[in-house]
Each structure stands twice: as C-alpha cells, then as structure tokens.
Amino acid sequence: xxxxxxxxxxxxxxxxxxxxxxxxxxxxxxxxxxxxxxxxxxxxxxxxxxxxxxxxxxxxxxxxxxxxxxxxxxxxxxxxxxxxxxxxxxxxxxxxxxxxxxxxxxxxxxxxx
Numbered sequence: 001x002x003x004x005x006x007x008x009x010x011x012x013x014x015x016x017x018x019x020x021x022x023x024x025x026x027x028x029x030x031x032x033x034x035x036x037x038x039x040x041x042x043x044x045x046x047x048x049x050x051x052x053x054x055x056x057x058x059x060x061x062x063x064x065x066x067x068x069x070x071x072x073x074x075x076x077x078x079x080x081x082x083x084x085x086x087x088x089x090x091x092x093x094x095x096x097x098x099x100x101x102x103x104x105x106x107x108x109x110x111x112x113x
Contacts, residue, residue: 018052019052022050022052022053022056023056025053025056026053026056026057026060027056027060029053029057030057030060030062041063042063043063043064043065044062044063044064044065045064045065045066045067045070045071046064046065046066046067047066047067047068047071048066048068049064049066
C-alpha cells in the first residue's frame with residue numbers, strides 16, 4: 001500500500017482530475033488507518049485536511065475532525081531529544097545552503113551545476 005504522503009504528493013499536480021484524486025486519497029487514508037486500528041468507528045483527528053477530502057471521508061462514513069490546534073499546542077513543548085534533532089537539522093540545512101551557494105551561477109538552470 002502506498003503511504004498517505006506519497007498519495008498526497010500526487011494531488012498537487014492532479015489538474016482537472018483533482019476530485020477523483022482526492023476521493024482516491026481519502027480511501028487510501030481510510031485503508032491506512034484501518035490497517036493500524038482496524039475498522040474505525042472512532043473520531044480521528046487530522047492536522048490539516050482539504051475540504052474535498054473531508055467531504056470524501058464523510059461520504060465514506062468516517063468521522064474526522066481538524067486537530068491542528070491540539071497538535072500545535074503539543075509541539076510548543078520540546079523535549080531535550082527534540083532540541084537535539086532541531087539543532088542537527090539546522091546544521092544540515094546550513095551545509096546544504098552553503099553547497100547550493102557554491103554551485104549556483106547566473107544563467108544556470110536548476111538541473112545544471
């Protein structure tokens with residue numbers, strides 16, 4: 001089964017078939033959640049959800065709520081481990097930006113270096 005993230009990335013370029021893709025993604029999301037918790041009759045909170053996917057989930061008789069505020073509140077408190085990961089991520093980003101800066105030049109396309 002494809003991950004929900006892989007499915008979601010396809011939505012960005014669906015064009016006129018976006019509604020079909022949103023319904024497909026909603027079904028894949030249901031399948032993914034059911035593979036973890038079994039058939040669900042519980043409420044599932046999602047951080048972000050687009051309106052058409054929410055409608056598709058409702059049509060699939062799934063109770064979904066927006067949990068963005070609760071998730072954001074949980075994110076405000078950082079454990080020492082999370083702080084280490086954030087610092088490591090910043091260091092990696094600094095290296096990547098340095099490499100990018102060293103490899104770009106006027107007139108190059110994004111595929112040239």
